[in-house]
Amino acid sequence: MSFDPATVAAFVDGELDDLTARRIAREAESDPALAAEIARHRALKARLTAHFAPVAEEVVPERLRALLVDARADTSLADRREAKRARFAPIHWGAIAASLVLGLTLGLKPWLPAADVTSANGTLVAAGPLARALDTQLASNQPADAAVRIGLSFRDKQGRTCRSFEGAGLSGIGCREDGRWALERALRGEGRRNYRQASSGALAADVAAMLAGDPFDAAAERAARNRGWSD
Amino acid sequence: MRFEEELVELLPRLRRFARGLARSASDADDLCQAAIERALKSREQWQDGTRLDSWMYRITRNLWIDERRAAGRRGVHSPIDEAATQVAGDGAAEVEAGALRGDVDGAMARLPDEQREVVMLVLVEGYAYREAAEILEVPIGTVTSRLARGRETLMHLLGEAA
Numbered sequence: 174m175s176f177d178p179a180t181v182a183a184f185v186d187g188e189l190d191d192l193t194a195r196r197i198a199r200e201a202e203s204d205p206a207l208a209a210e211i212a213r214h215r216a217l218k219a220r221l222t223a224h225f226a227p228v229a230e231e232v233v234p235e236r237l238r239a240l241l242v243d244a245r246a247d248t249s250l251a252d253r254r255e256a257k258r259a260r261f262a263p264i265h266w267g268a269i270a271a272s273l274v275l276g277l278t279l280g281l282k283p284w285l286p287a288a289d290v291t292s293a294n295g296t297l298v299a300a301g302p303l304a305r306a307l308d309t310q311l312a313s314n315q316p317a318d319a320a321v322r323i324g325l326s327f328r329d330k331q332g333r334t335c336r337s338f339e340g341a342g343l344s345g346i347g348c349r350e351d352g353r354w355a356l357e358r359a360l361r362g363e364g365r366r367n368y369r370q371a372s373s374g375a376l377a378a379d380v381a382a383m384l385a386g387d388p389f390d391a392a393a394e395r396a397a398r399n400r401g402w403s404d
Numbered sequence: 405m406r407f408e409e410e411l412v413e414l415l416p417r418l419r420r421f422a423r424g425l426a427r428s429a430s431d432a433d434d435l436c437q438a439a440i441e442r443a444l445k446s447r448e449q450w451q452d453g454t455r456l457d458s459w460m461y462r463i464t465r466n467l468w469i470d471e472r473r474a475a476g477r478r479g480v481h482s483p484i485d486e487a488a489t490q491v492a493g494d495g496a497a498e499v500e501a502g503a504l505r506g507d508v509d510g511a512m513a514r515l516p517d518e519q520r521e522v523v524m525l526v527l528v529e530g531y532a533y534r535e536a537a538e539i540l541e542v543p544i545g546t547v548t549s550r551l552a553r554g555r556e557t558l559m560h561l562l563g564e565a566a
Contacts (some may be wrong), residue, residue: 179552186526188533217559218527224508225528228423229416234433237415240440241408314428 175200176207185214232401234309289343290356299347299354307336307347307354311398313391325380326397327388329357334402335383337376346379349402357383407447410456411440417529418460424512424524425468435471439464461529461539465521472517511561519554522547527555 176184176197183189184197201208289303299307306321315323324337335348335357343361347354358379380388389397418439422432442463443450450459512520525536526547533551537544 179548182552182555183533183548186533213559214555217555217562220562221508221523221527221558225420225424225524228420231416231419233412233415233419237419237433237436237440238412240437240444241412241415309430309433311429314430316428316430 178210181207181210182214185211185218227399231399234305236305289340290359293353296350297356297359299356303338303340303343303347304354307338308402309398311391311394313394324376325388326394327380327384328386329383330385332385334397335380337380339376344376346376346383352403407450407456408444411443411460414457414460417457418464421461421524421529422464422468424528425465425521427513435464435468438467442467458535458539461525462541465539468521469517508562511558514561515554515557519550519557522550523554523558526551 180189180193180197184194189197197207197211201211288301289299290297291300292298298304303321306319306323310319310321310323312323312326321338321340324339326334326336329335329348331348333348333350335346336354337346337358338344343359345359346357348357349355358376360375415436419432419436422435422439423429426432426435439460443460450456512523515523521540522536525531525539526533531539533544533547537547540547
């Protein structure tokens with residue numbers, strides 16, 4: 174083989190000038206060692222590309238998109254000033270008060286950020302950090318100190334994708350419905366120290382009762398997440 | 405196109421790059437989040453007409469390096485990085501290579517940081533050597549030598565069939 178390894182790599186990376194690239198290609202036709210070396214490099218590249226490609230196909234988590242989409246609403250300094258003025262104009266205080274009252278009557282506390290549960294059309298659904306954990310966290314790959322631990326992911330007898338979770342304040346099972354996690358079971362957590370023992374048994378029994386087929390393995394869980402938990 | 409819109413379009417690729425650098429999917433998204441926040445804060449440093457993607461990759465990579473160095477100072481060692489430097493020809497590594505066949509994440513994690521980032525930029529993200537050198541702010545020769553070492557280790561760990 175009359176080409177050094179760096180040149181072969183550069184050939185595979187498309188970094189050579191046309192003339193040298195053509196020489197290598199021609200020589201590879203009659204030099205099996207060179208052809209094999211090129212194939213080896215191509216195989217590695219293809220392998221890595223294929224491995225990471227699905228990440229770019231995943232639904233971008235809302236927490237990342239929101240950083241940019243919210244910022245986009247601020248179009249210009251003048252708009253921002255205008256918006257600021259409007260926000261504090263007296264007439265809007267009425268609207269703010271009304272939304273607070275609405276929040277109170279719904280039993281929500283809109284001034285508390287990041288509640289884990291909210292209500293949508295009469296159904297309890299996951300919100301805030303809990304919804305985020307259910308959306309993105311994989312049981313096979315979660316930090317040891319995660320606030321919410323994902324247990325099993327599975328398809329229930331109604332064909333929904335469901336996930337059990339355990340947290341200090343709340344444990345339960347969320348099932349995917351209309352792009353939200355409807356809370357199918359919700360058990361109050363019993364404090365951080367012993368919440369796992371307290372709720373695991375009851376949850377496991379619930380999961381067993383709802384389960385259709387087997388729970389997802391790590392690959393199926395990841396695939397389901399990458400599809401955005403829909404079919 | 406507006407700055408934020410371009411960034412939104414870039415997100416899928418940026419997440420892929422971060423996934424190759426960080427140790428877990430959630431670490432990778434944390435890294436992306438920090439990079440977006442940094443980009444929004446220092447957007448006046450980005451010159452219109454220059455490539456936003458290279459600029460974002462550089463921010464992401466620099467934040468990752470900062471984080472890795474901080475972890476090093478906190479005493480969070482990553483023995484696998486140290487092991488990777490002497491992978492070739494080592495008896496234990498031969499055994500390890502067998503166990504890793506098929507595990508791209510495991511093999512990538514065994515690359516030293518400076519090889520992992522080059523492998524991601526060139527082999528996965530498809531940047532030219534010159535572009536990768538600009539993102540990493542190193543000479544082209546450094547890119548090609550790190551890439552060569554990274555490749556060699558990966559081929560070894562993932563098996564001849566790669």
